[in-house]
Amino acid sequence: MKFFDLHEPEDGKDRFFLYAMIILPFIGSGSYLFDAWYYYLHYSDQRSYCGLLSTILIIFSYLQYAAPIRSRRTRAIYHILLFLVNEGAILGYLCASIKQHTTFKIIIYSFFLLIEIYFIIGLLYCRVYNDSEFNIIVENKHLFHFMSRLEVILTIFIPMYLNFKYESFTRNTIAYFLLFDFFSDSYSRFQGIWIKLTLYLFVTAVTVSVASEWFYFNDHQHVYEQISFIAEILSAFLCDTIIILQFFPFHFKTRHVMSIARQALDFHNDVYKNTIKHHPVVLNNLVLTNQCTLSNNKLNKMNSESHSIIEVFC
Numbered sequence: 001m002k003f004f005d006l007h008e009p010e011d012g013k014d015r016f017f018l019y020a021m022i023i024l025p026f027i028g029s030g031s032y033l034f035d036a037w038y039y040y041l042h043y044s045d046q047r048s049y050c051g052l053l054s055t056i057l058i059i060f061s062y063l064q065y066a067a068p069i070r071s072r073r074t075r076a077i078y079h080i081l082l083f084l085v086n087e088g089a090i091l092g093y094l095c096a097s098i099k100q101h102t103t104f105k106i107i108i109y110s111f112f113l114l115i116e117i118y119f120i121i122g123l124l125y126c127r128v129y130n131d132s133e134f135n136i137i138v139e140n141k142h143l144f145h146f147m148s149r150l151e152v153i154l155t156i157f158i159p160m161y162l163n164f165k166y167e168s169f170t171r172n173t174i175a176y177f178l179l180f181d182f183f184s185d186s187y188s189r190f191q192g193i194w195i196k197l198t199l200y201l202f203v204t205a206v207t208v209s210v211a212s213e214w215f216y217f218n219d220h221q222h223v224y225e226q227i228s229f230i231a232e233i234l235s236a237f238l239c240d241t242i243i244i245l246q247f248f249p250f251h252f253k254t255r256h257v258m259s260i261a262r263q264a265l266d267f268h269n270d271v272y273k274n275t276i277k278h279h280p281v282v283l284n285n286l287v288l289t290n291q292c293t294l295s296n297n298k299l300n301k302m303n304s305e306s307h308s309i310i311e312v313f314c
Helices: 015-042 052-057 059-066 072-100 103-129 140-162 173-184 193-219 222-245 255-278 280-313
Strands: none
Touching: 015 052, 015 059, 015 072, 015 140, 052 059, 052 173, 059 072, 059 103, 059 173, 059 222, 072 103, 103 222, 140 173, 173 193, 173 222, 193 222
16 A cells, blocks of 8 residues: 555544545445446346445545545546546446437436546646645544435435336435535635535535435426436536635635634633633723723714714804
């Protein structure tokens, strides 16, 4: 594993976690590739298994941006290999759509191909060319959080994959649902309208996609399935955009400055508590001084208003 030239473990991380952050995206993308070509080779009109494994694991493919690799060359090879695996998976679903003569899905997976190209260009520019650091941090607790949430969500979605009335394939909606919850943890550090607006649009698109999928499951109308796919494409684009935007530091308040501000606030609160406890007379004087200052300000404001009124009448 020396080939990867890993960063040193930090708070909230350990050596096992660093290896997991490299291996898990390959597991997610590999399951996507397997499910796509399994669907192409074993598709039947009655129903065949497809999509459940990759629907569970595809979320880890999006965490490749946080791969703890120091070498730019190794980082470039790593992202390009994952890109090729994901493109191969999308091509598998595209070939199946061509084989079934479903024009709508051909258009959908063609867009997914373009979005994947957009994502790899952004990653290579930020992580390799600019050597930018990512601002949305992934720690051990986040992986466990994803797993615990998956248990709950899959109890809802598994019946859809086991129902032989429906055709199933890889969907990213579960991954996006978990990711917007993950991104929102860093919202307090967002600054600027673009990354905040992108997050709000991402949440809206994911909600529409999930709701439309459930309407299709209950009402059996293909218009809901089409709305769900369109919303999923928009979600994919917005999710990739958030990942790319978070590499640019002007979209984030720096953690160093925020920690200094937090320490200053804590120090101010401690001083205030000590003043109340040990020097009540000083505190009373401060309160009286503030009240006098407020009274003087009000008097000055009233005098200026009266002068302006007199000038108007004169």
